[in-house]
Amino acid sequence: MTSPSDAQLIEAWRGGDEAAAAELVRRHAESVARYLSAAGARDDVEDLVQETFFRAFRKISGFRGGASFRTWVIAIGANALKDSYRRSKRRPMVSLETDDIADERPDAHAEVVGRDLELRLGACVTRLPPMQRDVFLLRAQQEMEYEDIAVALGTTVGAARVHFHHALKRLKEWLE
Amino acid sequence: MTLNDNELEVAARRLGTRAAARLDIERTSGAVLARLRATRATPWWAAPGLLQVAAMVVLALGIGVFYRGTTTGHLAALGSPVQLDPLSVDELEEVLDSLVIETPLSPDAPVGLADLDESQLTELLRRMEG
Numbered sequence: 001m002t003s004p005s006d007a008q009l010i011e012a013w014r015g016g017d018e019a020a021a022a023e024l025v026r027r028h029a030e031s032v033a034r035y036l037s038a039a040g041a042r043d044d045v046e047d048l049v050q051e052t053f054f055r056a057f058r059k060i061s062g063f064r065g066g067a068s069f070r071t072w073v074i075a076i077g078a079n080a081l082k083d084s085y086r087r088s089k090r091r092p093m094v095s096l097e098t099d100d101i102a103d104e105r106p107d108a109h110a111e112v113v114g115r116d117l118e119l120r121l122g123a124c125v126t127r128l129p130p131m132q133r134d135v136f137l138l139r140a141q142q143e144m145e146y147e148d149i150a151v152a153l154g155t156t157v158g159a160a161r162v163h164f165h166h167a168l169k170r171l172k173e174w175l176e
Numbered sequence: 177m178t179l180n181d182n183e184l185e186v187a188a189r190r191l192g193t194r195a196a197a198r199l200d201i202e203r204t205s206g207a208v209l210a211r212l213r214a215t216r217a218t219p220w221w222a223a224p225g226l227l228q229v230a231a232m233v234v235l236a237l238g239i240g241v242f243y244r245g246t247t248t249g250h251l252a253a254l255g256s257p258v259q260l261d262p263l264s265v266d267e268l269e270e271v272l273d274s275l276v277i278e279t280p281l282s283p284d285a286p287v288g289l290a291d292l293d294e295s296q297l298t299e300l301l302r303r304m305e306g
Binding site for chain 1 (some may be wrong): 179181183184185187188189190191192193194195196198199200201202203204205206207208209211212213215
């Protein structure tokens, strides 16, 4: 038996099926958490993921299916993060995940170099203008199509490509 | 250090993976459903935002009623001397006799209204206004 599609689960949730909503959280919570963390959420990632899905299910009637459910939820997460900044009046900060840098394995050196780049990239991503940051993360981190990104962020495919190009250029300048 | 797009995208794909790994998905899912249930159980008119608005409207109305009452009472008090105009001297004396004046205006205060000078009448009216 194949598992139900996101569209089927959304329809079931619209009919009041809580199990369908729980399944949608299971499928997409990690992606939302990765986006939120990379976009500058700190210790409050779990609370923000919760807030994101709560908002999404509350306004599920606004989901028209133009973008994928995951892209749509991440766009809601971006707004939840913005509201969180506004409430706490703090600037976005990169979460420095340094817990496993001191690794003793033979390939540890390459991994440390990779982690170093990842940490610096994380810090630079939060310095990007919000639209460039979101397009970059949705494209590079979440591997989404430009069409999906454009619908979710309320822009055009062409503009999304330009934002991505500018983000990449800036990040390379900052990192080199 | 020269970076190519591919290296950057590989690093980007790894961003936030540790935060995601720390996420307790079942707990998150349970918390979301609990909040949704709580929202559904609350009638639309009892939503916190609406209750706040209702409380503010009631408060504004209360302040309005209180202010209006105070102003009307004050105007009524101001109007009392005017109501004395149609009274004759005898009637005014009768009114004065009915008033309990605890402190005389002066040790040799006259009892008849006709004996009062302008300043004493003003003082008397002021006392009547309260």
